[in-house]
Amino acid sequence: MEPYLKHDSIAALMDRNNVDTDQIIPKQFLKKVERSGFGIHLFHDWRYNDDGSDNAEFELNKPAFKGAKILVAGDNFGCGSSREHAPWAIADYGFNTIISTSYADIFYNNCFKNGILAIRVSQEQLDKVMAEISADEGVRFTVDLENQQVITPAGNGFNFEIDPFRKGNLLSGLDDIGLTLKHVDKITAYEVTHKQNFPWLWA
């Protein structure tokens, strides 16, 4: 995983609540056995017309949002299916940051495994940030994970909370499994006790 660095980037606006992972990456693209190449299918059913051309009505197709790394979206983003293909598609498309009031649990976990910073803000903060993008499409925000800060040109920036463990992993680009395996002796010891207490699970 690439370390997450401070950056400034276009912030794209998706003013919809309850965007589910079926919309982020529809099921017809879940049959691949690789992790890569999902970006072109991101939001497929909204993004493309039936003939395969770009749907000009879809917000992310606006020229002002091209190249955006920050996605600002409505409440309960990423609900539904556990498919990690959703963050794979989001990251492959080029986003590394999402700003919303809330996320579904599984999706939220999946983001951090793929170098995506999912930022939670209050409804009031989100409204301000959304209004700033609406008034100035193509506006660039600065995201500074180290200092847990988002800065915007119109002064709607804010500080955000993040679990220190997730923050550390994003900043270092560390592999979770490697971290866990540092505790392999404790896992082995747990299993010894587990076998004594619950022998039927190991029969």
Add this chain to the structure above:
Amino acid sequence: MKKTMYEKIWDSHLVVDEAGQAPLIYVDRHLMHEVTSPQAFEGLKLSGRKVRNPHSILATMDHCVPTKNRDLPIADPIAKKQIETMADNCRENGLNLYDMKNPNNGVIHVVVPEHGFVHPGMVVVCGDSHTATHGAFGALAFGIGTSEVEHVMATQTLPQKKSKTMQVVVNGSLSKYASAKDIALAITGKIGTAGGTGYVIEYTGSAIRELSMEGRMTLCNMAIEAGARAGLVAPDEKTYEYLKGREFAPAGDYWDQALAYWKSLTSDEGAEFDTTVVLEGADIAPQVSWGTSPEQVVGVDGVVPSPDSFADEGKRKACEGALAYMGLTANTKITDIPVDLVFIGSCTNGRIEDFRIAAEVAKGTKVAPGVTALAVPGSYHVKKQAEDEGLDKIFIEAGWEWRDPGCSMCLAMNGDELTKGQRSASTSNRNFEGRQGKGGRTHLVSPAMAAAAAAAGHFVDIRNL
């Protein structure tokens, strides 16, 4: 300190709990299917790691498998490759796989309980959000992403944040023809699809105690639809009776030992939940979803709501969008909505009890002209049991298609799908845009409601049948 069942399971599975990092919890059972595992196996191989405990894993093929003409090669080459990759991965790692031809094959969350693979008090994961199903046994069961699938294979643990606890009490008894599915939809309607985010729900109350194990599975299955990490029902005599004698259930002396442990798991009298939601069983009418989110539901005797009826701006906009997508007008009576296709099946409602009650409604009826009706058992065992009871004949005589098991139209990956504008009555769990096919319109209902809609060609208040 008095503890909830969730806290008891959490505490007994804590492997590492140190400042500055997420707690590591131990995983007892790991369930797998073909869609969310291949990239995890690839990652494992690339890093030179091995599956730590192959016996903790049970795998099936369900999402992409055809539900008819199983003897023919899979027509979709990408699906075929995914199926073959699953078989290769399981063989190379020595994992127990119920492949497409195996008599134990079926939808993962239907198959696993059939074999007694999940017990009370376990921590159970699967790369599938409907893993919550197994909370019906008093196991902490939740969906994970593919990176986490790899993590569990390599370490048998997961870094997890402790959830908050929510108690959902359903008092009294359900009325006739209201089912576990209706409870699940009513709860989602009440608290919303984000209402349970950050929580593990424990379902309590007499209406929950009265549910069969199948009903409890249906209920917990949809905990995720209310945003919860997991759903739990405390084990009781029904749980023990269900498990006893199954292949992976404890046997001999172990049975008594396990039983004593299971009985200690229930939430302590007076244990505190972070929040409590109460419903009256008798108030729950058979539910029908009208929109594109499982929270957009109403009783069958109701009408399609008007956007103006929502005070919340977000919900009003969501209603407008949903009505446009669903091709519905506000204030239309639910019973006036026609259907084109009816689907009974899925990990939510693909068990024997579901087919029994649907057959009871379908018996002696005919599928309405222009309607297609699919009965897709959740497993080969469900299929065989139904056939032994003669249920298949009831469906076939009524004009239904009687299929082989699979996820089928729940997520329409295998070729069973709606075409643009087609409207379904479906016993599955999600009515998201395009879930059952691009432009398809899904109404979530119980098996009895689905069977009644197939015969009438529109929704019917089954309490009046």
